[in-house]
Amino acid sequence: MDIAALHAAYAAGDQNPRCVVEGIYDRIEKEGLRPVWISIVPREQAIARAHALESQDRSKLPLYGIPFAVKDNIDVTEMPTTAACPAYAYTPTESATVVTKLEAAGAILIGKTNMDQFATGLVGTRTPYGICSSVFNAKYISGGSSAGSAVAVAGGLVTFSLGTDTAGSGRVPAMFNNLIGLKPTRGAISTHGVVPACRTLDCVSIFAETSYDASLVLANAAGFDAADLYSRQPAVGAGASPWAGAPTFRFGVPSEALLNFFGDDHNPALFKSAAEQLTTLGGVAVEFDLQPFLDAAQLLYKGPWVAERYAAIAKFIGDHKAEMDPTVATIISGAANYSAVDSFDAAYKLEALRRTTSTAWHNFDVMLLPTAPRAFTIEEIAENPIERNSILGTYTNFVNLLDLAAVALPAGMRPDGLPFGVTLIGQAFTEAALLSLADKLHRKLSTALGGSRRELATTPSLKAANPPHGCLLMAVVGAHLSGQPLNWQLTQRGGQLVKTSKTSPHYRFYALANTTPPKPGLVREPAFNGPGIEVEVWALPANTVGTFVEGVPQPLSIGTLELEDGSLVKGFLVEPVGTEGGLEITHLGGWRSYLASLK
Structure with a gap:
């Protein structure tokens, strides 16, 4: 259930948190732990948590009784953190800041979800805990690296979940599972207690069925954290979005020559439809040159930023490379090919691309892109794991490098029954405005929630802030x-x-x-x-x-x-x-x- 539906059921006495938690654990016992979960909170502990909440004032707990999951590179007290690598596992003595904040708001943690090992991948297949697949077709990938987090929400096991997003891991799985995937501005949500992938770029992401739910989770998860060196306190006016309150706004769409769907026959028409529907909401399409953004995207895996992944686990990979997923080990080991000079050269190139891409934002307020060019089967990824993974990041890899915010949203169903998705991208700290627009567009393009038959129209819409953010x-x-x-x-x-x-x-x-x-x-x-x-x-x-x-x-x-x-x-x-x-x-x-x- 979405947050509003659960809260309504609690208020009416039709449900209580203990019953909801009992139902989730019954399903997990019936369906099995794998491949969605790596570990779960002991049933008795989760029920005790639910029972304790029932004696508290619901009005003071915005996430009262809401079940959630976290990716297994996010620390939870006394639960192993594996990052999908059993040899790496450790048991933290404190939870990540974001987990602590969500629990303080009344949310109930169910467990830790499967992922691409060390958050390296957009496929969801690089794990020893079983391969997650799209809830719409078991032959197709779920997307990664936050695979289990997306499937847990789309499959109705939890109301929302946390992933991480360095290259698109909070967005690609959202597309393949018909969800909202919020990738906030770097530093908006603390990454203290999160196993780094690229520490300077990592974001905690949110999966939910609706923008309303993602917005409520963000409101309780975000905030400055002195324990996180990359946490940010937005300045006055940061992320100002005057366009969000205006009757018209401008959205950037790439020139057709630079839109590549890598041979897919259905997604081009669905993307065109999404752009057309955005115009019915007051949007004015502005064509722009995507190439400098694509050039920035290439730096993430084909440049020295891969060395930052190596820095996160340098000692471990030196001692345990044979115990890692072979593809992940190959990618991270590539850091040895880069020198300090390469890193500075890439930093200079990125700064030049920032300068070039920043001028594009003078012409539009928000950018519309496909979330991913196409879907792949699990078998297709196994045939070519690195190149096809790279294809999935075509429209996502540049976002963190250029300090942007993004919301992935469902954009209709293909004739083959798979979902398509688009992403709204804005400048730093524009999450609130993006979510509001995403909600409107979502309701134009989709009807069902996640992998269920429940109707989007029955959920509360997300109203634009008045005045607009900032x-x-x-x-x-x-x-x-x-x-x-x-x-x-x-x-x-x-x-x-x-x-x-x-x-x-x-x-x-x-x-x-x-x-x-x-x-x-x-x-x-x-x-x-x-x-x-x-x-x-x-x-x-x-x-x-x-x-x-x-x-x-x-x-x-x-x-x-x-x-x-x-x-x-x-x-x-x-x-x-x-x-x-x-x-x-x-x-x-x-x-x-x-x-x-x-x-």
Whole structure:
């Protein structure tokens, strides 16, 4: 069940956490531990945890009674961490920060899931614990490296799960199992207590059936952690997404020449359909050059970043290489081919690609890509494990290197019964806006949840934040309106028009004397009952508000305006003294009407 459905069942008395946990363990006993799980919390311990929750205040626990799983490179107290390599196993004395936070929010851990060994792979076949397959067809891979985490959610064993994502491991399995796969900004969720793959790039990812669920999990998982050297505290305005509140937005789609589906016959049409549906949500497609992003992707496995994987397990691989998965050992051992000079050369190349790719974001707000070009059978991966794995990362490998955020979402079913998926990609710390848009697009493209027959339409939608993340709402009434001479002061700062509205009736409106360009002023009179004055409400990135306000000349000021619906926003007011010598134009209802009256 999704989070809202479980919470509703708990509130109605139709379910309780103990019954839910009992049902999950009954299924695991019937279906077997492998290949989804590497280890599980002892049944009695999980039931005791559920029972303890039942005496607590549900209203203070946003994830009350919600079962979840974690990938087995994430530490859980007194449970072995194997990273899918039995010889590597150790038993931690404390849980990863993210696990501790989720349990504190009321979630119930069921167990640790199967994965590509040392999180090296996008296939889910590089493990001694059995190969996970797509819940839609046992012949096809589940995707990796977070294979078991995705299958556990798609198969209805848990409501959400944690994976990790360095090259796409939180997104590719989402596509093959019809799930939401959130890859947050690097450092948004602590990786303290996570076995590193590439420590500078690793992210904890979230699998869920809906964007609503992923958003709720993120809200309880994210946050700065001093124990994680790569944890980040976003600055004011970081990830500002004014486009998320606007009636229209721009999305980047690659030129057709650079879209490669590697011989697949069905996915091109499904991707085209996804782009078309995004336009019905207000999106304006902008074609862009994907090549520099693809060039960055090549650096991850065909450059010295593989040495970072070696650094994570250097001593172990020296002593236990024969006990590792052969493909994983081959990839990580390749680090010996790179020198310190190679690392610096690659760093310089990546910095050049950052510069090139950053200019693309001037032309669009969000990027739409296939999550993976195509699916492979388990047999096909066995025939060519490295090259076909690389194909799966075509549209994912560059994201962490370029410090981007991404949400993978279901995008319809193929004629052969396999799911397809697309990914929305945004700049760092835009997760909230991406999830909101992903929810809308998901509902356009899909009907069922995960691998079940339950309907997406029965789940709560995820509302866009108001104001948009990282933004402040600013109401303008005169020279800053669209098409007026000072509107550039908003657009130059990345502001976007959210809506046109009116003030409440408690405002008088004046054309001010001796202003260049001509400007009006609003004065609030609580007892006045006028027509309301036309305003435009703009979303302005919070880190630009200071310079905007600095340019406001006396007698104008920025204060708080009441709109006709009772909501409050920042906006232009004038000191009463500023109306001296001016003309009251309240009856005209707005600046544009006044300007028209002068013609």
